[in-house]
Amino acid sequence: MKPQHDLDYEALVKEDRVHISLYTDPTVFSDEMDKIFHRGWVYVGHQGEVPQPGDFRLKRIGLQPVIMVRDQAGTVQLLLNRCRHRGATVCQEKQGNTRSFRCMYHGWTYQTDGALSGVPGMDAYGDEFQREDLSLAKVPRVASYRGFIFGSLSPAGITLEEHLGRAAAELDLFVGLSEAEDVEVVSGTHQYSYQANWKLAAENSMDGYHPMITHASFGQALMDKIQNSPSPEQRREDRDFASFRGATIDMGNGHVMLDYKMRIYDSLNGDPTPAVRAMTPEGQAHLEELTRRFGHQRAANMLREGGTHTFIFPNLILIGIQMRVLQPLRADYTEVCLYPTLLKWLAPEVNTIRLRSHEAFFGSASFGGPDDSEIFERIQDGCAVQLEPWQLLSRGLHRQRHENGMILGEMADEVTQRGIWRQWKKVMTQGTGVARTTRQRTGNGVARKRG
């Protein structure tokens, strides 16, 4: 569905500010769904969520319900959840394992690869009725990188590799403590919602300016031993868990990151040595295993640098051990799903520590995330103020530097928010480089358009 009037995004998105209507206007929202989510590459899920044939998860691409299912041959399929007869959804459970999907209106049955295999009363149809033409619709383009599965509802456009660009290296880092097939996504999800626009969570996830204030209560809690097995020797008095060290990086195409230069297993401790977790027996075992696999120097760097802290435009966030997926549903309502990951080769106790650490900061009952959501709702309320209707994005604009095609800034600079909005504006004004008609399908023309 296209909006009936043309919005002047050039005027509404400036380099140093954006107009608040972009968070509130339902017309803008449906335009975003159309141009960003229903045409471009969107993250759908990870292969580790559906390890066995028949495993499925209900997802969405934009507003459209999609079944991510590993078919009997072992291929992960993205099927639109809508019966080809008269349109009922064929899958009702959020996740599970099945041999087929049966529509409970008239009983049409689909295999896990989408093929229509059963139609009660076939004899009522004429010769022109071909079961082969009535498979569940498939997401036109599906591509995977290191186990991360993306879909595009447009049949043509740039490749996933072109879309990811430099951000692919951050996906490498996410699985970098392991091989892709070693990432287990079987630990459940934290699901939460907030009454505000989806872009607020995108911007906030890459905001190095807010933790000291928004998460002040966590900082205080942190000063007392929040970790499961705190090591008194390592307790620090300064609250630099959200220190201003590190960098903000705009990698292009809307992909941005915070480079905290901190460790994954002790993100609560600013000490630069990698040995903190190794103070516990479990941590020691982990470090030894890393060292055995990768050598001492690389193991130390892995623990020190930790996981990545990256936003992949438009809906995937990778933080430490966590994949986070944004699900816009209305201009002022968003759902978020967090997937903590395990690594197959880690000692069970270390995997458990990953989960307990995750619970401290993330989820609806945690000590971190809900305070962010509270701020999103305060911003959405604030958008009702019509005077001076701008949000500022100018921090560090005068001092950002360009290196190797990327833009770098200090930790609390708004390089990342500007990077997200630059891509947003590009897609909303020019399209994703995705052809509206197949005649534009040639790879070169599309790539050139992306520039």
Add this chain to the structure above:
Amino acid sequence: MAFDRQQVEQFLYHEADLMDEHRYDEWLALWADDALYWVPTGRDDINPAREISLIYDDHVRLQVRIARLKSGFAHAQEPKSRMRRLVSNILLTEEANGEITASSNFLLAELRRGKQDIFAGRTIHRLRPQNDSFKLVSKKVLLVNNNEPIDNLTFLI
């Protein structure tokens, strides 16, 4: 039975009041040192070693939870939720070690930012008799909506 049913009920009602009224320190004082405060997510029976929960607090983390709520900077509880809950359908079992397992249902009305939410579920308390009362050894809360998005569960449940 070695325990008085009414005493257990009084304990549960008292705990509910402490939660509703944000009487954090009094609530924390109910707990034994080997506490486990557990709210699973996804489904009721998960393996906490391999799956995440909404809450899986030992006593250290309980202290942190309370310290945070009292800090004045727990924005998701500024302003605080206004709450009242009913506790009912109480079933009691005496365990071999003398502790008591109390299963009960709750229905909670929670109001914040002009929005009233209903939470419901089953709670399984494990109580250790001590002096005239009990210490709360563990508490597992099986939320009806534990496999749905929840916007804010930063109050005591």
